[in-house]
Amino acid sequence: MxxxxxxxxxxxxxxxxxxxxxxxxxxxxxxxxxxxxxxxxxxxxxxxxxxxxxTQCPHCLRYYPKTRGEHGICQHCNQKDGTMLMLVEKESDLENVEKMKLYEGKYFVLNNLSPHEREEYHALKKRIRYGITREGLRELIFGFSLKPELEHEQLRIQSFLRRDFPEIRITALGRGLSSGIELEYSDGETLKYALTSRIELKKKEDG
Ligand SMILES: [Zn+2]
Missing domain, CATH: 1.10.8.420 (RecR Domain 1)
Incomplete structure (x- = not known):
């Protein structure tokens, strides 16, 4: 039928x-x-x-209306300070950080990587390489929430960063008032604290 x-x-x-x-x-x-x-x-x-x-921005991987981009990349990636790059888990984290107007740098949205990409991080490595050669990228900030699976992912990323990009500084958001900061729901004060008390991830071998 x-x-x-x-x-x-x-x-x-x-x-x-x-x-x-x-x-x-x-x-x-x-x-x-x-x-x-x-x-x-x-x-x-x-x-x-x-x-x-x-469409998807090839630099930060967020989705944006084509009319608001320029040269095939999104508004943020066109206008913001390329010396800092914050790795965030999802677009809602990026939007919340933007809303607070406390951070001037650029972003990279990990959840918008394909599962296959997440094994190798080719797109992220390419983005960092571009940042270093074209935008004077100096610092990569882990803007992750405290979740076991993200901590694991952070360690994996850190290890290739140290190996492939020794010239850039690696930091993580300071853990502020609560034990588990959820970037998506953080208020201005928490986020301000997290940004100003960034932790330097020192050069040491990852286990
Ligand atoms: Zn972008």
Missing amino acids: DGETNIEKLRELFEQFPGIGRRQAKRFVYFLIRKDIHYIQTLIDEIAKVKSEV
């Missing part, structure tokens, strides 16, 4: 969404079937618009 095939096809498409299982995918399909045609048309149009109007 045709209707059933359509339902199955749509379900399979939703199942490809991150974190969506078979049952949830089916609920999405029935939700859409019950919605009116105006809703459906808006949804289709908006998806198409996002796809055509938003």
Whole structure:
């Protein structure tokens, strides 16, 4: 039966969404079937618009509206101070740091790397190399929240930084008022403290 095939096809498409299982995918399909045609048309149009109007910045990996970038890179990467580069986990962390207007440097969003890239970090290494030769990059700041998996990742990145880029300073945000600073939710005071009390990650061998 045709209707059933359509339902199955749509379900399979939703199942490809991150974190969506078979049952949830089916609920999405029935939700859409019950919605009116105006809703459906808006949804289709908006998806198409996002796809055509938003692009990824090759320097920081964030997604931005094409109209707000220049020379194929985003606003931040065009305007900000390239001598500092902050590694953040996700775009919402970047947005929160930006909102506080306490940091003038550039960013790199790790979660926007593909899982394969996250094994080797070619894009990050390329970005750092570009920073050193073209922008006078001097300091790389780990702007991570305190989570075990991120600490592990930080150690992996640190070890290649020391090996491949001995000329740059490596720091991490100071751990302020609470034991686990969540960058995304930090207020201005916490973030200011974290930035001004940056910890120098000394040259030593990583275990
Ligand atoms: Zn950018």
